[in-house]
Amino acid sequence: MAGDSQIRIGILSCSNIVRKVSRAINLAPNATIAAIASINNSIEETKSFAASNNFPPTAKIHSSYESLLEDPDLDAVYFPIPASLHVEWAVRAAQNGKHILLDKPVALNVSEFDQIVEACEANRIQFMDGTQWMHNPRTAEIKEFVNDPVSFGHLKTVHSCFSFAANENFLKNDVRVKPGLDGLGALGDAGWYTIQAALLANNFKLPKTVTALPGSILNDAGIVLSCGALLEWEEEGITGTIYCSFLANLTMEITAIGTNGTLRVHDFVIPFQETESSFTTTSSRACYKEHRVVNELPQEACMVTEFARLVGEIKSRGAKPDGFWLSVSRKTQLLVDAVKESIDNNLEPVSLSDR
């Protein structure tokens, strides 16, 4: 049962990812599922969805998004809805004083996202995007390695890829291949992760230029199914390449090469094991080494716990929202937009220096 110190989260929709994230909210010691709204299911169906996913019996069932967003018992809302709906509902949530956990891609483009940013800032709202691997304790150790000036030095290049082989049904019907819904395709989905991985490898510094690579594959509606891009940072010769695809075997790699060290991760998005994961490093100062990291909670529950902790700081102590995750989301969206713009403009480089 939810204690008073728990952050009360409402969920918009019964989409598939809710099964995973509702379990995560249940596992998080400082959060509870307080409500769900579905507009595509009857109240009975939603009740049954809630029960079969172990929602607390106290969780309210709303039949409209408006009603959930106006529910005074909620602290925060999780948005597992298509990207095309984010700007409308996230802005409304902020205006209703609800803190926001928003799935990626956070919007269809950065100017949409900036409306969400503005609403969050005007209403002192904590924002976080739902990129779960960012909250795995392994990721903290990876960050520590790539920011170690002795073992890693400074970044020279990073390569990140995330691909999976979508089946025929996905390629025809999933929201991620539909222009009206998640119009950014593999780039907004798998690509989002690879871009955050590249950003993480250079301490979240925004590249100065992004260039899409030859070889993109788009479906008949113009949605990206597979693409690559090159990122260039300000300093001479510091680069990154990303590759994302719905058309290749499941692969989730980061290879970051510094002046003194190298990092490799084989399962950065979803670790092969839920509560233990690893990465390997080599360094001019140390041989090939495997680092094993145990996490008591699955990474999605670590994400919810951190989100609820930040919301709790605001609620109980009047803290200001922590802008870090919002800034990471904005940079990621900027890069997603830039890759798309480069694809649409015959692979011309896109400068980010004034964005």
Add this chain to the structure above:
Amino acid sequence: MAGDSQIRIGILSCSNIVRKVSRAINLAPNATIAAIASINNSIEETKSFAASNNFPPTAKIHSSYESLLEDPDLDAVYFPIPASLHVEWAVRAAQNGKHILLDKPVALNVSEFDQIVEACEANRIQFMDGTQWMHNPRTAEIKEFVNDPVSFGHLKTVHSCFSFAANENFLKNDVRVKPGLDGLGALGDAGWYTIQAALLANNFKLPKTVTALPGSILNDAGIVLSCGALLEWEEEGITGTIYCSFLANLTMEITAIGTNGTLRVHDFVIPFQETESSFTTTSSRACYKEHRVVNELPQEACMVTEFARLVGEIKSRGAKPDGFWLSVSRKTQLLVDAVKESIDNNLEPVSLSDR
């Protein structure tokens, strides 16, 4: 001592790599060091070099390359000399009926290399470039995996990088950073390996287009110290990226992603251990798997053994030279040239379809 069935190899120069390759010739059961020529050392110095590297006492010492190439007791010659000298001496070797083991890059450009090809063909000469990892038994298993239509499917993308952090002395004085000597810099050296890795991942099929990536670093003399490139094959969306550098921590990675499987190698150029190495795969049909391969001989001795075997087939049975390695070298040189051309032409794509 050399038996009659052994292939008698002469070595041009006392360069550093000779220490490793002469040991490999000593280890190969079917080859022997029969002579060495150095033009930069006195006869006494060369004798002492030969003794300290365990050359057989019967190995002759020549004071000129001409004299070694005319030595009727030699079957073959190993050329650890700067790339700018390859065309002259390799053509002369072929004209003297000597089989050729030539270090990479095989020439300064493919039109030079074609003179070597012509001389080899005219004189029925066995050719092989000195890319040692290609002959590691692990590489045969890697080839088998990426050519398996079930476990790997067909290639979607491959990423390969080879970098090492050269010291100040190397960056000032090594032949690999001098325009007059190995004028292709990191591209002809580290890049050569990455290009062969990318070719191997697609069954040695030549890409149709090559585009250098932004972010190359050249020294004051215009020699590449670090660069990347994108390869595109004929089939839509099949790509590869390579990265080579003298300016980043030692890293030797291949990540090849097929429709059904993924291959990862962390030490493809020089295995972390001399007589055992590994690679990992995942496949839609099998989980993450580590493959360990034991090789009785170090990979450079495997190379010499295979070279001597091919020469032996010609010598003892009148076989025709095996053209496979020559064709791999030519494709690699074509790609090296194309990356350089793209760097020199403002990163314009270079078509290989008519080369």
